[in-house]
Amino acid sequence: MADIISVQNATKQFGKVTAVDDVSFTVREGEIFGFLGPNGAGKSTTIKMLTTLLTPTSGTLELAGHNVVKEQTAARKIFGIVFQDPTLDGELSAWDNMHLHAVLYKVDKKTYKARIEELMKLVELWDRKDSLVKTFSGGMRRRLEIARGLLHHPKILFLDEPTLGLDAQTRNLLWNYIKRMNEQEGMTIFFTTHYLQEAEAVADRIAIIDHGKIKVLGTAEELKQQTNTESLELAYLELTGKEVRDESLSSAAGTQEFMRKIISSRMNK
Amino acid sequence: MDTIYILWLRQMKKFRRSGVRMIISVVQPLVYFVALGYGLNSIFQAAGRGSYIQFIVPGIIGQTTLFSCIFWGVNLIFDKQFGFLKETLVAPVSRTSVLLGGALGGATIGVLQGIILFIIAILFGFHPYSWPMVGLTLFFLILLSLAMVSFSSAIGAIVNDMQGFMAITNFLVLPLFFLSGAMFPLDGVPRVMKAFAYVNPLSYAIDAMRATLINQSYFGLWTDFFVMAGTLIILLVFSIYRFKKIQA
Numbered sequence: 136m137a138d139i140i141s142v143q144n145a146t147k148q149f150g151k152v153t154a155v156d157d158v159s160f161t162v163r164e165g166e167i168f169g170f171l172g173p174n175g176a177g178k179s180t181t182i183k184m185l186t187t188l189l190t191p192t193s194g195t196l197e198l199a200g201h202n203v204v205k206e207q208t209a210a211r212k213i214f215g216i217v218f219q220d221p222t223l224d225g226e227l228s229a230w231d232n233m234h235l236h237a238v239l240y241k242v243d244k245k246t247y248k249a250r251i252e253e254l255m256k257l258v259e260l261w262d263r264k265d266s267l268v269k270t271f272s273g274g275m276r277r278r279l280e281i282a283r284g285l286l287h288h289p290k291i292l293f294l295d296e297p298t299l300g301l302d303a304q305t306r307n308l309l310w311n312y313i314k315r316m317n318e319q320e321g322m323t324i325f326f327t328t329h330y331l332q333e334a335e336a337v338a339d340r341i342a343i344i345d346h347g348k349i350k351v352l353g354t355a356e357e358l359k360q361q362t363n364t365e366s367l368e369l370a371y372l373e374l375t376g377k378e379v380r381d382e383s384l385s386s387a388a389g390t391q392e393f394m395r396k397i398i399s400s401r402m403n404k
Numbered sequence: 405m406d407t408i409y410i411l412w413l414r415q416m417k418k419f420r421r422s423g424v425r426m427i428i429s430v431v432q433p434l435v436y437f438v439a440l441g442y443g444l445n446s447i448f449q450a451a452g453r454g455s456y457i458q459f460i461v462p463g464i465i466g467q468t469t470l471f472s473c474i475f476w477g478v479n480l481i482f483d484k485q486f487g488f489l490k491e492t493l494v495a496p497v498s499r500t501s502v503l504l505g506g507a508l509g510g511a512t513i514g515v516l517q518g519i520i521l522f523i524i525a526i527l528f529g530f531h532p533y534s535w536p537m538v539g540l541t542l543f544f545l546i547l548l549s550l551a552m553v554s555f556s557s558a559i560g561a562i563v564n565d566m567q568g569f570m571a572i573t574n575f576l577v578l579p580l581f582f583l584s585g586a587m588f589p590l591d592g593v594p595r596v597m598k599a600f601a602y603v604n605p606l607s608y609a610i611d612a613m614r615a616t617l618i619n620q621s622y623f624g625l626w627t628d629f630f631v632m633a634g635t636l637i638i639l640l641v642f643s644i645y646r647f648k649k650i651q652a
Contacts (some may be wrong), residue, residue, distance in 0.1 A: 186494050187493075187494060188490065188493060188494060188651065189651060190651075193570070208496045208497075209496075211495065211496035212496045216494055216495075218487065218490055221486070221487050222486075222487035222488055222489075222490045222491040223487075223488065223491075224414065224418075224486075224488045224491075225486065226416065226417075226418045226421065227417060227418070231414075231417065234410075235411075235414060236409050236495075238406050238407065238409075238410040239407060239410065239491075239492065239495040239496075239497055240496060241406070241496075274458060363414045366557060
C-alpha cells in the first residue's frame with residue numbers, strides 16, 4: 136500500500152514553545168491510524184498542520200502527494216475532518232449544514248442530494264433533517280459532523296477525539312460507521328483518542344506522541360511487546376509516564392513562558 | 405461564485421428566523437426619527453431651514469444601516485466561538501470568497517433595514533424631491549453598507565472575543581453617528597466638529613443620501629461618491645487581509 140499521509144521533520148513553534156518537534160511518520164492508504172498522547176503532547180497541532188489550519192514552522196507535510204502549504208486547495212479536497220469541538224451552524228437545519236458543505240466542496244449538483252440522504256440515513260438523522268442543529272444532543276451533533284465529513288468522498292478522514300463525552304452506545308455506533316467507510320470506500324482514518332481500549336480495538340497502527348516527539352509507532356501488539364506490558368493502556372503509561380499534564384504545557388515554568396508569550400503578543404499588537 | 409452565494413444564503417436564512425431582532429433594530433432609529441423629527445421641527449423651521457423631518461430622514465436611514473452593519477462582525481466572533489469558522493477554513497475555497505459571502509449577507513440586511521426605515525418615513529409624510537433619484541440613494545446606501553460591513557469584518561477577524569468586539573464598536577459607533585451631520589447641518593457647527601465630520605466616511609454617505617432625497621448637499625455628490633468608493637475599497641482590502649491572517 137502506498138503512503139497517503141507523509142510527515143517529514145515537521146516542527147511547529149509558538150514563540151519559544153515547541154509544540155511539535157521534528158516529527159516524521161507516514162500513514163498507508165486504507166489504514167486506520169491511531170494518534171495518541173497526553174494532553175498538550177502535540178496531537179491537535181499535528182492535525183491542524185495536516186489539515187492546513189496551521190502553517191508548520193519547518194518540515195514537509197503531504198496528503199496524497201500534495202504539499203499542505205504549497206498546494207493547499209488540492210490538499211483540502213483530499214480529507215474530511217471531524218474536529219474535537221463542534222463546527223456545525225446551530226442556527227441552520229441539519230440538511231442546510233450538509234447542503235452548505237456540499238457546495239463548499241463542489242460535490243456534483245446532480246448527486247449531492249442522494250449522497251446527503253444516504254449519509255443522514257446512515258447516521259440515523261434523516262427524520263430530523265429539518266430540525267435546527269441547536270436542538271440536537273451532543274451525540275447527534277457528532278453523528279451529523281461525521282456524516283458531513285464523509286459527504287465529499289474524502290480519501291482521508293481526520294477524527295480528533297470523535298468519541299469524547301459520548302456514551303458507550305453512541306461510541307459503538309460511530310465506530311461501526313467509520314469502520315464501514317474504511318472497508319467499503321477504502322478510506323484512510325486518522326484519529327486521536329484518550330480511550331485506549333478503543334484505539335487497541337480499531338487501529339491498524341498506533342503512534343504515541345509526547346512532548347512534541349513521536350515516542351513509538353507500531354501495531355498495538357508491537358507496542359505491548361516493546362514495553363513488556365499486557366494492555367495498550369499499560370504500554371501507554373510506561374511510555375509517557377504517570378505525571379498529569381496541563382492542557383497547554385506540561386510544567387509550571389512552561390505556563391509562565393506561555394503567559395509571557397501571550398502578554399508580549401498583546402503588547403506587539 | 406457558489407461559495408459566495410451559499411454563505412450569503414446562510415446569513416439570509418438565519419436573518420429570516422430572527423424576526424424579533426429585525427424589528428428591534430428598526431425601533432431605535434424610529435425613536436430618534438419621531439422624537440427629534442417632531443421635537444425639533446418647529447425650531448428648525450423658525451430658523452428658516454425648512455422641514456426638519458425632511459432633513460433628518462436621510463440621517464436616520466444612514467443610522468439604521470450603520471448600526472446594523474457595524475455590529476455585523478459579531479457573527480464572525482460567533483463563528484469563531486461556535487466553531488463553524490473552521491468548517492469554512494478547511495474547505496477547498498478561497499478565504500476571500502468566504503469573507504465576501506458573509507459580508508454580502510450582512511450588507512444585504514443593512515440595506516433592507518434602511519429601506520424599511522425609508523418606507524416608514526414615507527408613511528410619516530416624508531416625500532423625496534424626485535423619485536428617479538431614489539435609485540441613486542439606494543446605490544449610496546449599498547456603498548455605505550458594504551463599507552461598514554467590511555470594517556466590522558476586519559474587527560471581527562482581529563478580535564477573538566465578544567467583549568473586545570463590543571468595546572471597540574460601541575466606542576466607535578456613537579461618535580461616527582453624531583459627528584456625521586446626520587442630525588444637523590454641517591455649515592453651522594464649530595471648526596473642530598467640522599474637522600471630525602470631514603474625516604468621517606459616514607458624513608459623505610449621509611450627504612449623498614440627502615443630496616438624492618431632498619436635494620441638499622454639503623460636499624457635492626461627486627465628492628461623496630469618490631470618498632465612499634475609496635473608503636469601501638480600503639476597508640474591503642483591509643478586511644480580506646485580516647481575514648486571511650486568521651489561524652485556528
